[in-house]
Amino acid sequence: MSPLSELEFRIEVITLPVTDADRALEFYQENAGFHLDVDYRPHDGFRVVQLTPPGSPASIQFGVGLTDAAPGSARAGYLVVADIEAAHEELAGRGVPVGPLRHKKSVDWQGDFAPGVDPDRRDYASFFDFADPDGNTWVVQERRRR
Secondary structure, eight states: OOOGGGSOOOOOEEEOOOSOHHHHHHIIIIISOOEEEEEEEEETTEEEEEEEOTTOSOEEEEEESSOOSOTTOOOOEEEEESOHHHHHHHHHHTTOOOOOOEEESSSSOOSOEEESSOTTOOTTOEEEEEEOTTOOEEEEEEOOOO
16 A cells, blocks of 8 residues: 555545525626536535636535535635736626735734735735635635746
8 A cells, every 4th residue: 555645635626615506606607707617406405516716726616415514614715826916806807805915024924914915926925815605715825936
């Protein structure tokens, strides 16, 4: 048997608890711009809606009968973008209630933030937040280099 350190564990799907799958589908597809992969509903008691953010290898899913977590309880999932200002503008223009841009206040980050984009555009230093209609929250972070 292979040692655990040689195995790959990739995050493929994150399940979000939502109140209304149709409302969540509209938000993530129309407002956030995620691509619809699956909308499977074999009966009223079960539904899987899966969407993928642009450029992401991982997807989100929600629906009916998938989780017993409280709607809106998913917190601080990260979406990484190459241009934080363009992402902020795009999502705001699509009706997503985005928070203000902020950046790590110091190079040796102590958990404190300052307003606006990082002046040096350091990777992993600039952020903004948004929430879906149920209150599940996302952090959008800039990483310019791959």
